[in-house]
Amino acid sequence: MAKKAPSIKAYLALFIFAALAMLGLLSIITLQQIDHLRQEFQTTSLTQADVELSRAINAAYREILDRTKAYARWQEVRQQIQNPNFYAYWHKHRALSSEVLPDYTQDAAIYNAKGKVLGKLDTSLLPARVPEKSDTATLIFDGNKPSLLLYTPVTNKEGSTLGYVATLIRFLPELFRTGGFSQIDAESIHIERPAAAPIPLHELQGLIEFDLRTDPFSDALLKIMTSAFVHFGLLMGLVTLLFYPFVIWLLSQPIQRVSRHIDLLRENPGESVPNSLSKPFQIAELEKIRQSLNAYHMRLNDVNRSLDQKNRELWKMAHHDPLTGAHNRRAFEKYWQELNDIFADSRTPICLALFDINHFKAINDSYGHQAGDQVLKVIAKTIQGVLRKNERLFRLGGDEFATFLINCTPQTALSIAERCEQATAQSNFQKFGVREPVRISIGLTHTDRLENDPLQSLQWKADVAMYSAKRPSSSSIALFTPAMEKSTQGLFSSWTRLAVYEAVTSGKDLRIYYQPIVDLESGQTHYYEALVRIQHGDELIMPSHIFPLVEARRLEPDLDRSIIEAIFRDLESNRIPPGSGVSINLSPPSVVDEGIIDWLEDFQPYVRSHKLVLEVTETALITQLHLATKNLKRLRNIGFEIALDDFGSGYSSFKYLATMPVDIVKFDITLVQLLNDKEQQRILIYLAKMIIDAGHRLVAEGIEDKLTAKRLRRIGFKYGQGYLFGKPAPELNKPAKTG
Structure with missing residues (x-):
């Protein structure tokens, strides 16, 4: 009897059993892989x-x-x-x-x-x-x-x-x-x-x-993958053997793509990864995984792009001035190092140019910091527009800018500086409310061997040139020369500049010394001249160091105002007693300043009890004589006497004497020394007689011995001043009798 062949159901059951067994084995292997991946x-x-x-x-x-x-x-x-x-x-x-x-x-x-x-x-x-x-x-x-x-x-x-x-x-x-x-x-x-x-x-x-950060993406991914395999296992258990290879293919390929993409993300943390999951999956669960991965991938790339943008913004903030857009001091020093690296072994001519805005503090004080900021922006944009391609403008601080001119001869640097000055002069600042013309001073220095001229040396030379450019009657552009170095030796030490600037702007460490001016007939002190010093620690900074720095930064009105306030405090504290008086020196910029009347009106209560004299220096040119004369007349009406100081040493002695309301004329020591020469003595006698006949009183400076005092008294000098009567001192000195 022939053996009965299994029925189709048996084969189907066997197929199902084998398929389920294979599915179970595959599920175990897959779960092990997922756990291994975890x-x-x-x-x-x-x-x-x-x-x-x-x-x-x-x-x-x-x-x-x-x-x-x-x-x-x-x-x-x-x-x-x-x-x-x-x-x-x-x-x-x-x-x-x-x-x-x-x-x-x-x-x-x-x-x-x-x-x-x-x-x-x-x-x-x-x-x-x-x-x-x-x-x-x-x-x-x-x-x-x-x-x-x-x-x-x-x-x-x-x-x-x-x-x-x-x-x-x-x-x-x-x-x-x-x-x-x-x-x-x-x-x-x-x-x-x-x-x-x-x-x-x-x-x-x-x-x-430490603890690791939780990675919700990895946990969710593994959970989704596990769930997907379970669901797909149940589904695959219901399909026939004919669908089995197709389903295997349908699952294997997406998983491999996902795995490769995960490997890319793992191997390149923090970097943008190309999207290898652009094609959609045919199974909904896997498509959900793909979409989640793609969404994560897009967010990751967005974060990377955002970080790159932030890094660029941070770099710009670290190397640019936020107000003007110019490069800042850090970028200035870094760029100098780059120039040294590039041109260290070559003889490439390089020029350092420093730009400084004249009277910028006065602009800020008069029109406000908002107008001052607008002036800084316009000047930075104007200078950058004049500079050649790839030349950078740096803001070193305040109103000071700088640039390096590469492969530039001194003649070319002067030409560029002139164009910067002209462009600034033609800029419209009235739209910001600034009525006065805004000008810049430019200091230049040149080198063709960087190893011989470190940055500090070049800056110092450019600063010296800037000081020369800011001096009265000088051009607003100056190229450094060794002669400038000799004329400014010792004026640019950092602590001196800081001490002078702080004293001028805040009055800190400002000291007023008084030197007596005596009646040559009686030998009694008539009044005292107020002279400025700056006490910086144990060092006493003298006028020879103070005034060049003040003039270089055009801070004369600021210094005068601080001195006026200090003298007023001395009057209030009775340091200058009633019956005496004080003489206050005013610089030409202060004489023509619109606020000079306001600065001095508080002295009016002391006009009757003290002799108050304003000394106008004659060693610097006063360009606005009409305004100066108007202000001095108003101050004279208040009760001040007007003295022309350093007569004979400046620009326009007789012009000032004839134009301005002058009560007292102070002869400079150079004129007083004419007494030592019989021939030149006649000039002194003639000048004194002419000025006395015009109704002015005379003061002689620099008197150091009794014989000189006696001879000057005979010529007609009413008052005298010098070491014979007393040196400048912080306390009022009683002069010795001259006999």
Whole structure:
């Protein structure tokens, strides 16, 4: 009897059983792959987190090291090493106020070349001496909070060590600022205090505990994939064997594409990845995965583009002046370094041009800072429009701009400067309410060997040229020459400029010295001349250093106003007693200033009790004689007497004498010295007689001996002034009797 063949149902059941068995086996394998993928994600995230933490620690260390080195290059640090007498005061008020160090700096100290701190401070957290192994980055712990201690040498231009600086900066704030953690949850970072502290920096990573950031995308992806395979397994269990290979193909290809795309994302964290899932899937669940991945991919690319844009904006903010759009000082110094790298071995002519707006402070004071800002914008745009292609304009601060002219001869630089000046003069500032003409002064210096002219030297030379350009009756454009250096020697030290500017603008450290002016007949003091000094620490800055700097920055009215306020305080405090008087020097710009009457009207109550004299200097040209005469007449009506100072040493002695309302004429010492020559003595006698006959009283300056005083009295001089009667002093001196 023949064996009965299995029925179709049996074959179908066998097929179903085999299919289900194969499906079960395939499901097990697939689930294992998914679990393996999950473990790979976890392992990869931990590895990336360790790398990320190591990079963050190194980045924080490099940033703090760069800050410490920048601190070592700070000019005030060198000044403290050279003169540590005020180190304690400087440490308290200035050491941590520099923008070089971050706000979370705990302490900083300066050491001399032998490694000894400049001054012992009770509040200092740093050692009194530099340790032998000072090149090791060390972490000091306050509880669980580490601070990084670094030492770095302070060197001069030749590389010699002048001293050292040490900084103690909290490490965690810098780690969080520079870390940019993507794998690590920053809030979970915890540092276990070591048993033995302090420790070297390289041991820090082993003490840090942290949690990984949750990755909802990976979790959701794995969950969706698992769910999809379960659903597809049930579906595939219901299909026939003919559909089985097709379904396998239908699932395998999308999964491989998804896996490859995930691999790309994993291998290129933080970067834009090409979209390899552009074609739609034929299965809804897989299509949902594709759409989710594509949406994530688009968001990731948007974030990357946004980060790129922010980086460009941050770079621009770090290198451009937000008001004028010009490059800033940081860009100026960086560009100079680039020029050195490019032209160090060549003889390429380069010119540094400094631009300064004349009377800009007066514009700000008169029309407001908004108008001043508009003036800065227009001038920056005007100068940039004149400069050649690829030449950059830098705003160094305030109203000072600069540019480097590459491959430029002095003649070409002068031509460009003239065009800048002309373009500025033709600009319309009246639309901002500025009625006076706005002009600029330009200082130029030239070099063809960059290694022989460092940036500080070029800036100094350009500043000297600028000073020359701002001098009265000078051209507004000046090219540096060695002769200028001799004429301005000692006038541009940084501390002198700072002290003078601060004294002029705020009255700080301004000192008024008084020198008696005596009656040559009686020998009694008639009144005192007020003379300015600036007390900067232990140094007394004299007029020979004050006035050139004031004239270079056109600050004469500001200085005069500060002096007037100081003298008025002396009158109020009875430092200048009733029955005497004071003579106040006014510069030509102040004489023609519209506010001069307002500055001096508070003196009116003292007109009857004191002799008040205004001395108008004759050593500088007054270009607006009509306005000067008008203002002096008004002041004379208030009760001031008008004296023409330094008669015979300036521009237009007789013109001023004939035009302006003058009561007193002060003969310059050069005229008084004519007494020593019998022939020239006649000129002095003739001038004195002519001025006395015109109704003026005479004062002789520079009298140092009794014989000179006696001879001047015989000629007709009413008053005298000089060391014979008293030197300028902070307190009123009673002159010696001349007999």
